[in-house]
Amino acid sequence: MNKLDANNVNVFYGSNKVIKDVSISIKQNTVTAFIGPSGCGKSTFLRLFNRMNDYIDTFKMEGKIEIDGSNIYDKQIRVEELRKQIGMVFQKPNPFPKSIYENVIYGLRIQGIKDKKILDESVEQSLKQAALWDEVKDKLKDSALALSGGQQQRLCIARTLAVQPTVILMDEPASALDPISTAKIEDLIYQLKSKYTIVIVTHNMQQAGRISDKTAFFYMGELVEYDETKTIFTNPKQERTLNYVTGRFG
Amino acid sequence: MPRIKEKVIEVGLASAAVITILTTIGIIWVLLSQTIDFFSDVSIVDFLTDTQWTPLFADKHFGILPLVAGTFLTTFIAILVALPVGLTIAVYLNEYAPKSFRKIIKPLLEILAAVPTVVYGFFALSVITPFLQSIIPGMAGFNALSSGIVMGIMIIPLITSLSEDALFAVPKSLREASYGMGSTRLQTAFKVMVPAASSGIIVSVILGISRAVGETMIVAIAAGQQPRLTMNPLVPIETITTYIVQVSTGDVAHGSLEYKTIFAAGMALFVFTFILNNISYWIKKKFQEKYE
Numbered sequence: 001m002n003k004l005d006a007n008n009v010n011v012f013y014g015s016n017k018v019i020k021d022v023s024i025s026i027k028q029n030t031v032t033a034f035i036g037p038s039g040c041g042k043s044t045f046l047r048l049f050n051r052m053n054d055y056i057d058t059f060k061m062e063g064k065i066e067i068d069g070s071n072i073y074d075k076q077i078r079v080e081e082l083r084k085q086i087g088m089v090f091q092k093p094n095p096f097p098k099s100i101y102e103n104v105i106y107g108l109r110i111q112g113i114k115d116k117k118i119l120d121e122s123v124e125q126s127l128k129q130a131a132l133w134d135e136v137k138d139k140l141k142d143s144a145l146a147l148s149g150g151q152q153q154r155l156c157i158a159r160t161l162a163v164q165p166t167v168i169l170m171d172e173p174a175s176a177l178d179p180i181s182t183a184k185i186e187d188l189i190y191q192l193k194s195k196y197t198i199v200i201v202t203h204n205m206q207q208a209g210r211i212s213d214k215t216a217f218f219y220m221g222e223l224v225e226y227d228e229t230k231t232i233f234t235n236p237k238q239e240r241t242l243n244y245v246t247g248r249f250g
Numbered sequence: 251m252p253r254i255k256e257k258v259i260e261v262g263l264a265s266a267a268v269i270t271i272l273t274t275i276g277i278i279w280v281l282l283s284q285t286i287d288f289f290s291d292v293s294i295v296d297f298l299t300d301t302q303w304t305p306l307f308a309d310k311h312f313g314i315l316p317l318v319a320g321t322f323l324t325t326f327i328a329i330l331v332a333l334p335v336g337l338t339i340a341v342y343l344n345e346y347a348p349k350s351f352r353k354i355i356k357p358l359l360e361i362l363a364a365v366p367t368v369v370y371g372f373f374a375l376s377v378i379t380p381f382l383q384s385i386i387p388g389m390a391g392f393n394a395l396s397s398g399i400v401m402g403i404m405i406i407p408l409i410t411s412l413s414e415d416a417l418f419a420v421p422k423s424l425r426e427a428s429y430g431m432g433s434t435r436l437q438t439a440f441k442v443m444v445p446a447a448s449s450g451i452i453v454s455v456i457l458g459i460s461r462a463v464g465e466t467m468i469v470a471i472a473a474g475q476q477p478r479l480t481m482n483p484l485v486p487i488e489t490i491t492t493y494i495v496q497v498s499t500g501d502v503a504h505g506s507l508e509y510k511t512i513f514a515a516g517m518a519l520f521v522f523t524f525i526l527n528n529i530s531y532w533i534k535k536k537f538q539e540k541y542e
Contacts (some may be wrong), residue, residue, distance in 0.1 A: 055429070059309055080434055081432065083431065083432040084432035087431070094426070098445075107443075110431065110437045111432075160431070
């Protein structure tokens with residue numbers, strides 16, 4: 001069954017068309033990578049799925065985006081509820097200037113959950129899932145900003161997991177990290193696949209090759225090709241894809 | 251040749267800096283010497299503990315407490331008005347308002363800051379006080395409440411502007427993170443943005459307090475010039491600044507004990523602001539440790 005569906009989506013910033021008639025279907029419990037050169041619209045497209053573009057004054061969208069078959073741009077959809085279901089991890093680690101503990105339970109706090117037992121359990125479980133528990137379990141009350149960049153990013157993933165989403169959107173989650181931290185994040189993504197549907201934007205084609213099941217190649221706002229990752233990297237149908245994945249441009 | 255030019259410029263710049271420092275030292279020296287002179291006539295214990303301030307009457311008392319109380323009371327009311335309103339406006343401008351609206355409203359707010367304080371004084375006396383009297387029967391014509399409220403209105407642009415700058419300086423990525431977790435705008439504003447900007451907001455309050463403590467005209471016009479040790483905002487009071495104005499514009503003989511009281515009062519004001527600044531500095535540092 002398809003978890004996410006986009007049908008004939010166009011996006012405009014003012015009069016500038018940045019996404020051109022894109023349709024894509026993403027299956028549950030898969031990792032899908034969006035690749036393409038800078039400015040190709042892959043991040044904009046990713047942010048459609050949790051409506052993060054809504055805050056841009058000149059943003060306008062046409063078409064349909066569905067999660068589990070229901071249109072998320074429907075007027076009856078509460079965007080806050082949607083975002084609890086579709087979590088997001090950003091390019092640069094962005095923990096709140098609070099303690100590690102408070103960071104993880106932020107999403108639960110805003111839902112009004114006060115029961116300390118539930119919060120404690122959520123912190124432990126989320127940090128374990130994000131492979132960070134062993135490193136921080138003795139300093140949960142310390143500021144999150146004292147952690148390294150890689151730890152901060154895993155904390156941001158834990159914070160997202162604590163809300164128990166079904167989909168996780170990742171916008172170049174490892175681009176600001178060193179190779180070792182990047183490897184940890186990639187391992188993590190691989191493990192999370194069994195429980196979540198993951199969509200990841202990446203500049204790093206090796207990364208897309210290592211972690212994703214399917215890959216979508218965007219160019220100038222168009223979805224050029226979308227197929228099994230293996231096919232995209234070894235035997236793409238489009239010449240533009242071949243040129244990009246072999247490093248001839250981009 | 252260019253070396254000499256460099257040297258001249260350097261000396262010129264340095265002397266500009268030295269003049270400022272010398273002026274400050276001069277002011278403190280005058281204040282201090284006159285104050286020491288004053289305390290050779292009046293015991294410092296009386297000054298700090300006496301509950302009456304009547305240097306201009308036959309039965310002279312030199313207790314600074316009534317003036318400190320008046321200053322504290324008006325300042326407190328002013329901050330009580332200015333902080334919630336100013337912070338709300340700042341949050342609105344930064345989190346809700348469309349960019350175009352923000353561009354219009356910010357300069358408009360600055361106009362509030364450009365109103366001369368004497369105009370605020372009359373506003374307090376002739377508009378706010380009658381209005382409050384219609385709600386609170388028995389309120390005196392001169393009182394701390396209306397001067398405090400108007401002083402608060404005067405400080406709103408300061409608090410708004412500085413708090414807005416502080417909120418604006420919070421990385422956008424934090425707002426995105428908060429929205430991404432399913433927060434509403436209100437939750438994002440008050441659970442993420444305001445705490446992250448807290449040190450800047452505290453600075454705005456500090457400057458607001460300094461402004462209120464040093465404010466003279468509004469209280470001189472609307473608060474009544476009656477030194478009184480009270481926390482009742484409905485009766486006439488006097489602040490340190492108003493007393494200084496009252497005596498400097500009066501016909502007190504130069505060099506007399508009455509004359510010297512203004513220096514003692516000025517010194518008290520100086521110490522007052524100094525302590526306040528230190529407390530706020532300490533708070534700011536503490537918050538910074540927590541949030542950065």
